[in-house]
Amino acid sequence: MSKNYRAELVGVIGDPVDGNPTGVMEEAGFAALGLNFRYLTIKVLPQDLEDAIRGVRAFHMRGINLTMPHKVQVIPYLDELTEAAGIIGAVNTVINQDGKLIGENTDGKGFMIALENEGIPVKGTHITMLGAGGAAKAIAVECALAGASEIKIINRDKTRGVALAELITSRTGCTAEYIPWTEKKTVPADTNILINGTSAGLFPDIDMCPDLDYATIHEGMTVCDVVFNPVDPLFLQKSRANGARTVNGIGMLVNQGAMNFRLWTGREAPVDVMYKTLEAEFSEE
Ligand code: NDP
Structure with missing residues (x-):
């Protein structure tokens, strides 16, 4: 069988986004399970959101997190919303199910x-x-x-x-x-x-x-x-x-990250590894 050099892509889009620590936690989880996934921290301005979501589809990304200021504005570009995301009127996680983008809110x-x-x-x-x-x-x-x-x-x-x-x-x-x-x-x-x-x-x-x-x-x-x-x-x-x-608030942050991990990879998230990674990250400040 030929080798697969293509990583599965997920990430977060927002602005400001540079200080968002989610990638460190998710990547530690991927590494712990030996998954060839990459979590990208991507700056996207409001006027470029539609193009960014087209990019999620074009790059066959498994999904994406949304942070400020895109959680509400992203809705028209998605195909479906879960019950909670519909009531809340905001999406922090998108799951790409065979080309269909589903908006969820895991906060x-x-x-x-x-x-x-x-x-x-x-x-x-x-x-x-x-x-x-x-x-x-x-x-x-x-x-x-x-x-x-x-x-x-x-x-x-x-x-x-x-x-x-x-x-x-x-x-x-x-x-x-x-x-x-x-x-x-x-x-x-x-x-x-x-x-x-x-x-x-x-x-x-x-x-x-x-x-x-x-x-x-x-x-x-x-x-x-x-x-x-x-x-x-x-x-x-x-x-x-x-x-x-x-x-x-760490439990909330880690557990929403763990939920996103499961939704994107289909694997149980190594919650302990993710928790310890974040805790270590914050103790450096
Ligand atoms: P928003 O800007 O949507 O809401 C901020 C809220 O805080 C508003 O209700 C605002 O009141 C209120 N507020 C701000 N400062 C004060 C203050 N000094 N006294 C009283 N009320 C105040 O922000 P978010 O809801 O997105 O984020 C809020 C917090 O939640 C942030 O600290 C964020 O880091 C954290 N968070 C944590 C997560 C986790 O996983 N643990 C996940 C997501 C967010 P008003 O309407 O009157 O202006």
Whole structure:
């Protein structure tokens, strides 16, 4: 049999994209399983997105990740969307199934797997979400589809907060409510899971954290953060100081990467290798 010198291609397109660490994690996974896959980190400007997606088809890429500012704008160039991607209205992962490009959103699913791995159930819980941007939306929709009984959305911008609450109430079986973000916001006492879905605390602003009355966080709560750099943001440190159990953003990042790995390669992802690679990457900063 003749040798195959052609690598299977996947990657991420966005702008800015230079600081995106996903490629290091995915390539470590490919190497661990001896797969001839390459993960390319590609700068694509908004006006070139359509051409870039044509390129995904022309290069027979197995799939692609999308990051800022393409997650919503890519939709018209795809052939199909999964249920969650359709409700969220954003795609972070494309799978090329024999020439058909399918848009999926694995951000929220990665978060759900991270919670499941910690043995934290979502069904029947009261969730309080800080933020209403892309990450908050993806997580809130997945929590709603997984049977959360109620989601409270606390966001600075009212329009975005109300829109997310309405989306959840109208498109899933869960009820959601918007709550304005006033100074030193009280966390609703019946909260089972509190999630920081904002970028407050993200490197380099590591001394920042969501403006809450931290005394209202208690030991009955699980507190999660989407911020993964730093690995243990101030928000989680303060929540733990009040007795809450905490879950960091690395689990979400690694598990969505592992899910993408499975969707593209058809192989189970070496999650431990991918986790350790990312952790090492961040500890270098
Ligand atoms: P968006 O720009 O879509 O949304 C940002 C959200 O954060 C908005 O709701 C905004 O509020 C809010 N916000 C920003 N700063 C503050 C602040 N100081 N106080 C209160 N609210 C604030 O960003 P994304 O949703 O794409 O990303 C958010 C975070 O999630 C980033 O840190 C990103 O790195 C992280 N992320 C993590 C992933 C993981 O796998 N762990 C995956 C994807 C993202 P407003 O609407 O009022 O402006």
